[in-house]
Amino acid sequence: MFEGLTEKLERAINFFGKKGRLTPKDVKQGLEEIRKALLEADVNYKVVREFIKMVEEEATGERVLKSFTPREQILKIVYEKLIEILGKHEPLKLSRSPSPIILLGLQGSGKTTTAVKLAYLLRKKGKNPLLVPADVKRPAAFEQLRDLAARYDFPVYDKRLPDAVKLSKLALSMAVLKRYDVVIFDTAGRLHIDEEMIEEARKIRDTVNYDELLLVVDAMTGQDAVNVAREFQEKVGITGVILTKLDGDARGGAALSVRRITGKPIKYIGVGEKVEDLEEFHPERLASRILGMGDLATLREKAKEAIEAEHARRFQEKMLRAELTLEDFLEHIKQIKRMGPIEELIKLLPGGKEFARYADEKMLKKTEAIINSMTPEERRNPKIIDGSRKRRIARGSGTTVQDVNQLLREYELVVKLMKEMKKGKFPLRFPI
């Protein structure tokens, strides 16, 4: 996947490694290399321009971490900006039962294969999908879907009608009746976009009250894929894109351009011919693949360490003085949250298990609300929090007195652990 791009970007990024300190001129020159790498990978020129601008602003800005070499800094920035350009992960919308999902796209883009792949992914999530061959013109299209689906025991709507719109309508009623919870429509493609195809897509769009109208595009076709996506977006309107054949020698241009050019999210990526070869799109994963993993893992580690070290130092100081306030407690929990893979870090924490619950988003919000409803005095000296204060705090934070009690108990537990640690009862395992 993206070998050419990975190699070229690596070379461009290594360019920054040669220098001890970077001058603005060095930065310009390095960026020029990155720009070339992206253009050669067939990334849309507007997207390239935007990307370079984003990287440049960040690279010459203040927010650079001092403990990083210039090469590491640029790698980090490029990684973050790739993620931004690729766009956010947006889960498939399944708002009702059955949820209709329409697949559109040119012939050969991978619609039929993707329909079955999607059914496969959805079944793994406990769904019961029905496949609908809405390409009524080519008998072979029906047979292809039927045969592929049969291998995995997926039900296929098998009524044959000359009208794709009528067929879609009937299939949908059948899905309601038989309680399928997702209906995937595999529509007719053409070699090129033409009016007839657009018209049919619009009709099906207007007939089926869809949850998703997904365009399947072949990533190997680079900017052509992006142009097709733009045209579909303009003429039919889509809710997202599925990029197929990213396993081949796709250069990366389609993947990196499609979100910016169409404004629509990439929802899935096809990474092989097999039915198992469809993945949910996650920008970090794709960006990691583009940049090569090993390098990034080291970088991530280092970034984490740099941030942790500072936080840990302050936290540790307070701990050793055994004067952790509720504010510190909250900051500490937030910090853990920010650092990602919670489980790993939890293990390193003093009183790790007690903290684990706070890593949960809801719990964190609650804790934050409770602490925010306290007066500064209460935060510094929780001992003064009596019954009436507890009631006030609970009311103010939209929680219950039990919630407040629980937080205070856990805080006390941590303070106790700290004291024990101070006495050397169990060893400090820092950072964090």
Ligand SMILES: Nc1nc2c(ncn2[C@@H]2O[C@H](COP(=O)(O)OP(=O)(O)O)[C@@H](O)[C@H]2O)c(=O)[nH]1
């Ligand atoms: N390597 C690879 N091949 C794919 C992928 N998705 C589809 N294909 C192949 O692309 C060809 C066309 O796919 P098909 O589903 O028939 O496209 P449709 O005409 O849009 O329905 C088939 O040979 C598929 O096996 C993918 O993600 N990777």
Ligand SMILES: [Mg+2]
């Ligand atoms: Mg097909």
